[in-house]
Amino acid sequence: MISATRRSLLATPFLLTLPAGAQAQAWNPGRPVRVILPYPPGGGTDILARAVAEAMRPALGHPVLVENRPGANGAIGSDALSKADGDGTTIGMVTSTHTLNKYVMASLSYDPLADFRPIAKMTTQTLVMVSGTAQPFNDVAGLLAAARARPGAIGFGQTEAVTRFAGTEFARLAGVQMEDVPYRGGGLMMNDIVAGHLPCGWTSTASAMPHLSTGRVRVLCVSTAQRTPLMPDVPTAQEAGVAGYDIASWVGMFGPKSLPLPLAEQIHAAVATAYRDPALVQRFQTLGLEMDLRPPAAFAEFLVADDARWAEALRHGRIQKAG
Structure with missing residues (x-):
């Protein structure tokens, strides 16, 4: 379930070619950018978001500010992001819970796929x-x-x-x-x-x-079928005797659905520039995070498949919808 091809933590980030229009234009919001994070401070996604925000700032010339909006399994922050202006000054970062919530929560005020513009898949975790x-x-x-x-x-x-x-x-x-x-x-x-x-x-x-x-x-x-290079001496759950266990998570960047695709591609280009920062690469390795950067179109395709996996899990009773 949610298995992923494992990559060495020392490998070059997975970068897909951007459309010519995105390469020719630079994202210049002209003011500070807000990153809505639907989780509290101190957790792994918060640490990741702040590291990426710091690495993006030099290219933009403006601060990138992380705003924690925790609650309701991430739904409070995601709801706020879905209603934000699509001018590129408000984006968000979420984990794979974003797609899973549709199948375990009694109701959501937004659709995890239809109400957001994918910008970048950022990590496999x-x-x-x-x-x-x-x-x-x-x-x-x-x-x-x-x-x-x-x-x-x-x-x-x-x-x-x-x-x-x-x-x-x-x-x-x-x-x-x-x-x-x-x-x-x-x-x-x-x-x-x-x-x-x-x-x-x-x-x-x-x-x-x-x-x-x-x-x-x-x-x-x-959790994965193969050991992580960061902890080569730690066994997988399968090696420890739990047959068939194979789970990975991910973190992705979104905008509201009103964010135009060309602008999403420009933001992705800014993230790709940050991913080439040696300090950020070292930070990812220290945190045990695998860079897996994919642009809007590839991320959207990934999300459809991820959604289908959770739908199948619900049909087979491996997850249950609340209420």
């Missing part, structure tokens, strides 16, 4: 299962043994629909009962992991990386 080093288990086998000994007593933290799916799918395929514990953001969840208040949780590498050097957090497994 491995998810990780993390736990505190004070927990009585130190690997997946130990966690599963504890979960089988006390069904329902071992909870996993999650921050939005995709990490919740990661946890519930893990439990389903492993044949154990684990309750999900919702958090408003990856930073808050990681604080409880570090403090030992939460047995384990699913999050992005960007959320987990800052805590690994403390010696109080360990990564039990990664």
Whole structure:
């Protein structure tokens, strides 16, 4: 489910050729650009958004300001983005929960595909299962043994629909009962992991990386079928005994549907310029993020396929719609 071709973290970013019109024109908004982020500060997507915003500023000559608008599984910020002016001064960044919400939330005030203009697919992200080093288990086998000994007593933290799916799918395929514990953001969840208040949780590498050097957090497994080059010694969930487990997330940039396609292509070109900044490339590697930059047309095609995968998951009962 949502598997992706794995790329080395040291590889050159995946850049597709832009239309000639986009190459000939420069995006010059003339004033600060607002990036609506539907998630709270401190999480992996927030860290990514601020790094990209900083790298874009020199090319624009104006600040790129990240505005956190968390709540309702990302729907509050996405709703605000859908209603923004399409003049290129308000854009947004979302995770793969953006398409998933349509199939797990009772209702949405917008359509995740029809009401937005795709600008750029930005990353492919491995998810990780993390736990505190004070927990009585130190690997997946130990966690599963504890979960089988006390069904329902071992909870996993999650921050939005995709990490919740990661946890519930893990439990389903492993044949154990684990309750999900919702958090408003990856930073808050990681604080409880570090403090030992939460047995384990699913999050992005960007959320987990800052805590690994403390010696109080360990990564039990990664979500994809292949190991990530950033953590070559960490097994995949499949290697740890959970057959068939293969999940990856993504982050993308959107504008409101009123954003003209030529302008979306110009914004993408500005992002592509930022992606060639050595400091940003190093930042991605430090956070364990895989650059996977695709322009509007290719991103739109990807979103249609992603939407179809979630629709299939709902038909087969692997996800459930609320209400």
